[in-house]
Amino acid sequence: MSAPISRDEVAHVANLARLQLTDDELDHFTDQLGAVLEHARDVAALDTSDVPPTAHPYELTNVLRPDEVRPTLDRDEVMAQAPASEDGMFRVPPVLGEAP
């Protein structure tokens, strides 16, 4: 059976998660993620055609709240937590391109 995940795939996932991994770390996590996926393969081998997909471990649905305004935070308090702010806004590094 082929390896559950390749080193390149791990590098890709790390890049998507903005993680910088050394070569040693890449090897290490390729093994570790492989072991996790190996376990998933065991589960995938079971016949689950009669089992409805699970969206959440609790069998709850429609947990809703009424559309009523609640108090908001004090802006000075919020800005005091920010690494940088200006004119009541969060100051962040320049944004490249548009939001997805």
Place this chain on the structure above:
Amino acid sequence: MSDTSAATLPNGWEMVIGLEVHCELSTATKLFCGCPNQFGNEPNTNVCPVCLGLPGSLPVVNASAVEYAMRLGRALHCDVHRSVFARKNYFYPDMPKDYQVSQYDLPTNVEGWLELPDGSRVGIERAHIEEDTGKSTHVGGGGRIHEAGYSLVDYNRAGVPLVEIVGKPDLRTAEAARQYVSELRAIILAVDVSDAKMEEGSMRVDANVSVRRPGEPFGTRCEIKNLNSLRSLGRAIDYEARRQIDLLEAGERIIQQTRHWDEADGRTHTLRSKEEAEDYRYFAEPDLVPLDPTEADVAAIDASIPPLPADRRRALADAAGVEPAAAAMCVERDLDGLALVAIEAGAAPDRVLTHIDNNLAVDGADRLAPALFARLVGMETGGELTATQAKTVLADMVETGRSPEEIAAERGFEAMDTGALEGIVDELIAEHSDEWASFCDGNQKVAGFFVGAVMKATKGQADGKAVTALLRQKAEA
């Protein structure tokens, strides 16, 4: 459907358009927290631990947002299903959590359609619920995004409930795309779930455009953003289709990418290539449980939906004996009720529709009493008023609420008898024999001169159509 844009595409090319429309729901609070859903407040004053993504905070779904989303979905003839929220992961400062909560493989509304005024249907793939993002302002470096020195972020809008309506690629002209957005907007307003203002961003349209030869598979598409008006939408689609055709005819290929419409220079510009990994790693949102409306819930939603524009067009068209498209303006102006009552009271349908289309685009038209309107149309079709006089009386009626009889009497409007009219025409012919000779030779431009002169002589009381007919009759005699 108007086919003007298709006709202008060269060499038998056809465009294929699919629209994605984001609509901000007008709930009192945000989707997952009790912060006010309000436009125009001081930056970062409508925020709390949930919409700031602070550790330990948990989202709870707003019941009204779900109800509004289902109401819109049912108005678009969608099936409402059990749905699951999902995280769309990306790194961008407009979402403080580094993900946006949306719906992915199990959206609330699926497989619907919308009817355009000409009766054609455009498919709706899905209409799902998601949260809006914050707003960034780019500072320094001349204001251009890619030159920005830094960005400032306001999270007042982060977490505001949205419905994203994903249309099928059924549209073939820019005009049809504009009609689709107008119709969608009218439906959103009818079910009262948003103010749907394109210029203020409470309704945002992205257009997927590709070109092909009819019957061939779909071409590679580009997504156009920054369409803030119906005008931009139409212009951007036409520009983009031509750009793609030029490339293909030059033997190049289309690269799938997102492009930004620049209203000032009338072009689309590349934003980013979709060939770069666009991998959002969607997964079910572990902090929220599924939505699973019962049949009774959906039935209650259906019962709350008022007659929709397409139904209203059909009702009026049936009563007036015309095509639904001819009733579109009345419905758009919310005057179809007036038209229906006037027609029922015996007014000539074509005059009713013409007055509403041409003469009632004014404030207060909705206060016009249908019975009086019907009487005015009766006076016009009965020959007591000319078309021009009827228009004047109608304007007065809207202004003052008085009866057409009173206004006509006060203004001294009475039908000109044919004899008097003929006398005036004969006098004019005698005075302007050169122009008359030219008219008799078939110079239609001179017709306007004679009609204008008659109108002047009769202080506007003559019926323009009758004058034209009389002139023709005399020229042929």
